[in-house]
Amino acid sequence: MYTVTRDRPLATTITGSLPRPGWFVENLRGRAFLEAIGTDYRYREQYFDAVAALVNDQVRAGLDIVTDGDMRFDTDIGGRAWFGYLFERMDGLGDIGMRHGGSEWAARPPGGGEAAEPDDPAAARVNVPGDILHEVMEARLPARVLGEVGRGSLQYDAVFRAAQRLTDRPVKIGSCCGQMVHKVAVNAYYDAPLEAVMAFSRALNEEYHAVADAGAEILQVEEPCLHFVEGSDWEISLDEYVDAFNREVAGLRDRLEVWCHTCWGNPLAQKIEANYRYRPILEYLDRLDVDVITFETADNGGAELPEIAAAIGAGKKICIGGVTHRTLQVETPDEVAALVRRTLEHIPPERLLVSTDCGFGRQGMSRMHAFYKMVALCRGVNLVRRELGLPESPVPAAEGRYDFLSR
Numbered sequence: 001m002y003t004v005t006r007d008r009p010l011a012t013t014i015t016g017s018l019p020r021p022g023w024f025v026e027n028l029r030g031r032a033f034l035e036a037i038g039t040d041y042r043y044r045e046q047y048f049d050a051v052a053a054l055v056n057d058q059v060r061a062g063l064d065i066v067t068d069g070d071m072r073f074d075t076d077i078g079g080r081a082w083f084g085y086l087f088e089r090m091d092g093l094g095d096i097g098m099r100h101g102g103s104e105w106a107a108r109p110p111g112g113g114e115a116a117e118p119d120d121p122a123a124a125r126v127n128v129p130g131d132i133l134h135e136v137m138e139a140r141l142p143a144r145v146l147g148e149v150g151r152g153s154l155q156y157d158a159v160f161r162a163a164q165r166l167t168d169r170p171v172k173i174g175s176c177c178g179q180m181v182h183k184v185a186v187n188a189y190y191d192a193p194l195e196a197v198m199a200f201s202r203a204l205n206e207e208y209h210a211v212a213d214a215g216a217e218i219l220q221v222e223e224p225c226l227h228f229v230e231g232s233d234w235e236i237s238l239d240e241y242v243d244a245f246n247r248e249v250a251g252l253r254d255r256l257e258v259w260c261h262t263c264w265g266n267p268l269a270q271k272i273e274a275n276y277r278y279r280p281i282l283e284y285l286d287r288l289d290v291d292v293i294t295f296e297t298a299d300n301g302g303a304e305l306p307e308i309a310a311a312i313g314a315g316k317k318i319c320i321g322g323v324t325h326r327t328l329q330v331e332t333p334d335e336v337a338a339l340v341r342r343t344l345e346h347i348p349p350e351r352l353l354v355s356t357d358c359g360f361g362r363q364g365m366s367r368m369h370a371f372y373k374m375v376a377l378c379r380g381v382n383l384v385r386r387e388l389g390l391p392e393s394p395v396p397a398a399e400g401r402y403d404f405l406s407r
Ligand SMILES: [Zn+2]
Pocket: 015, 261, 262, 263, 264, 265, 266, 357, 358, 359
């Protein structure tokens, strides 16, 4: 159900991750979140100060919905923690860091289905020493599924509370989708791949309901596998992935606003598909039991906006990416506004939301780049709001009242 975006046309947010403040040098290193903030003074202080700083950055930038910057994630390689946080904490997973037989793992990179497909140059890059994606995958250290999968010590409810108590703005907590965790893990327990996928769905559904119990108004499930396996001969069908996703979010729309994030990858800000196109999977995305679907649209200049608008039914809102996480060049407010205006030719403002294409990550760009991209996003959306007679969201960073350069 709509909560935080009800009556908020063109509401703004980011996907989730922000670059860490330079002084936040502690890591969970496999510990449960509550253990770390409950027993380790240095971690606790740095964690809470970091989340407070990043929430403040987002408020200064003018975002309507904020995140905790994914500060629970360790500073490992190429965004591995997005999976790794779950690998290290869910029940039934183990053997992290063991060699699972190189070929077994190399055949299962996120994105591209089979890495060796000759017609998929981006996926094939994983197998080429000297390619940045090769180093990303070399360091990914997947888990092996060794027993019944359960939610373990994810503690998303505590992660949510830790951030929401720092701000009046709604905090959006996100999680890597269960089917994506399955796709990059190595199943050594379940007889059938689908059985394993559904086990991840059930476990995460329990976890998300705990986040609703904690009082969250919004939750984001990140990356169904649909667009990464479409067109490949993968062991799970698109219909099965839709069913698994809907099991993962079952019952949640009665309790909070459910978002589904989609993009084309983010390891070290790289695209992991060569020719990305949403078109073949739009009908499947429309069957997901969610309130909002996000699309990566800034990086490709809104190439598929008409198709996206036509395929996603009126029961869902569409969230476009107004800035990209792949470039260091900060977009201008005019560029953001132009993309929003083009989207409004196909989608009414009450169904349109604006975010970033994906998270800003931990190694892709500096905190300052991410900050000014957020400011540009909000200034650009405000330009359009003004034209439409909609209330603008304050952007304190752009007010200049106490500017050092002003006389
Ligand atoms: Zn993403």
